[in-house]
Amino acid sequence: MNAEPDFLANLRTELSSWRLWVDRAIVLGYALLAGLFVVAFTLAANWAFGLFEALYSRHAWAVLVWTPVLTAGIVWATRRWFPGSAGSGIPQVKAALHSEFPAGRRGSLVSLRLTLAKMALGAASFAAGLSVGREGPSVQVAAGVMQHARRWLSPGSSVDMRALLVAGGAAGIAAAFNAPLAGVVFAIEELTGRLEARASGVILTAIVLAGLVAVSAFGNLSYFGVIRVPRLGWDLVGPGLTVALGAGVAGGLFSRLMIASLTGSPQRLNTLRARWPVRFAAVGGLVVAVLGLVSGGVTFGAGSEAVKQMLAGHDELTPLFTLLKFIATWITAWCGVPGGIFAPSLSIGAGIGETVARFATPDMGPALIAMGMAGFLAAVTQAPLTAFIIVMEMVDGHSMVLSLMACAMLASLVSRMISRPLYEALAHHLVATATASSGQGKPQEP
Template identity: 75%
Template sequence: MNREPDFLENLRAELSSGRIWLDRAIVLAYAAAAGLFVVALSLSTTWVFDRFQQGFERWPWAVLVWTPAVTAGIAWATRRWFPGASGSGIPQVKAALDPAMPPERRWLMVSLRLTVAKIGLAVAGFAAGLSIGREGPAVQVAAGVMQHARRWLSPATTIDARALLLAGGAAGIAAAFNAPLAGVLFAIEELAGQLESRASGLIITAIVLAGLVAVSVFGNLSYFGVIKVPRTGWELLAPGLLVALASGAAGGIFSRLFVASLTGAPGRLNRWRARWPIRFAAAGGLAVAIIGLATGGVTFGAGSEAVKRMLAGHDELTPLYTLLKFIATWITAWCGVPGGLFAPALSIGAGIGDAIAQLAGPTLGPALIALGMAGFLAAVTQAPLTAFIIVMEMVDGHSMVLSLMACAMLASLVSRMIGRPLYETLSQYLVANAISKPATESISVSESSASTSHDSAHAGHVQPPRSNEAQP
């Protein structure tokens, strides 16, 4: 049976429908815009953190006043005007994608207004020297831009809000890390759980356009630089296994600690935080400043520069500094300020790998650092494929593909024995709170009655604040 007439008929219908092509043009424009917003976030955070470091070198003791004051200001502004911008932003996007989330409340998790606020508040966090990354915010930023395209599309379009959110989230990760494969895996593994065929083309298109915008500005460079790994053999097996187990256990503890802190687990500190959230944020900022002062500034910011120096053999993130970076990242998240976890997690993982390399031999240093980065990130997020791909795209060559994959999977398995997935748990918490509240109440991603802020390494709280300090 000749199917050619059907093909020609479909082709004519495709070419003659101007509205379909207009919808596609709108989506393409928004995908490029999402890349521009992520670039703006990256450039702004890099510039302002450079200024912070210059100020720290000239007046190191000033951070004891500056960091607590700015942290308190960020927490106050976030709770009062932009509760949905709290934390990393990934749990908010996951919550918005959840079918159980009331449709009228999804804009409280992802919107163009929150995109602009997220950029400003994240930049302020880097200006304060807090231990945060920009990759989680990039997910919420890009998703907020992409979902805005829906209002300009025709009512009959097949492009739905879910597909736009998935495309935006994937584009955010891809543009932030300059890792397009990681963007695809992130959409499948972390955001959607599966990749719908009708959304796959849109996701890839958004990743390509956002990635091209980022590459045109930054060049084809990795955020953490390039990891040059020498040829290795069986001598990597024992220390590599130790890195996987250590990073898996540390990542599981890290994730469990975050969940307990950010979902209102009972405890005296959480009660204080619920009652005086702004004072708590100021105290947390002071703790981060003291840790940064004690480490000579190593624990401030995302940690990418420390990792680059470590890979170049000029600096080491000692075991003590790695532990302090761990603590500084947790405290920053507990304060309820907007900021991501991916970059700090990668720097902590690099520190774990470097510590074991000091025992195994310096020649294995780059390989074990790469394994530590993949293992710890996989353990924290329990998304091993995404973690493996992100680190693999930093490695010069593919000699470590199987090693990175095995390390990420084993570390994720160890983490699952210790606690639940971080982003999944926090997003479920957001959805549950959204469902339980009357439609007239706003969703706070910070904190409330008897709980705490919902993310900084990853989520937001969903209950209305009690304190006058936090009234929206």
């Protein structure tokens, strides 16, 4: 039978080791720093996309030159100096946490150097008008900051590299979405599979402090504001089921396309991409520019503003524009630029929900849009708990907890029949590449 804790003895133990408190201060300091880096990245991305919007509003046709040239430059710089910064950033963190990944090569995927590169090149992707998000990259940004703390901790510290990487990744999600619960669930569902007792304190500390920094900078506001939904009844079942199934199929197809494109599956276009990556990126940038012009600018950037307008009832995303956003996001990721897919996925899901809402009663619109966001994100990531909590916190949709949860779970189930989990597949590709190289060369981009 376990003895009751001795408060005085435990207090003396805590106060007797000055090094323990130094280690804790170091972790606290780096958690605050991680939040500051995510805030800086957010500000840089918003500023960069503002520049693109100014160019597009004044000289719309100039993007046919601007976007391809800048995309090619981003890919050239990424492949030449920072190959580990390509793509979302979540697969890199997952690969660095993998037991088979060579410990000596973690710096090629997660480091302070790559954090700075991810911020600069990620902001440049927004300046190019590409269909990217900043939330996935924020995971790699914050993880790169947190892992740097290990060199200052005492050799006997219980805080290991794994705990720091998980804490950084969770803090990145929490700060980027202003969704602390999503950060905790993301750490469990996407990064580790379970929350270890000895690491839980570090993870929660990082989430709280990074979140406080983000709240101090941007205010304690929901990402998409507060949605107003009517009383939810049985009349939502039919439209909601349609949204869940549609989002599940679309998200599964998107995930399968992404895996085939980014893991170098044998096909003619991937052969061309491997042979002429910069030229491929230029052509991809041109395609994204054309799609943006055709859609009236809706497909440029993350798409967050369009979602806010739809939730407020001031705008709509037609099925064609939703399809174009789907293609633009896939092409952007295929080019190999540093940028995430979380925010674009939310805008695609919102478009699916809004399309179904046209055939339902008008007051169901906000609810179906939110369900579409949760469903498509869950289908793409196959992390339904993270998806529904992110959307719930982003729209302050606590009255829709069961609806969002059911939609996310069903969409994820449908997606699993079509595709492997996206981030897991990309992470395994990075691990396999690093293991096969046996310490020679650099891991391929995710």
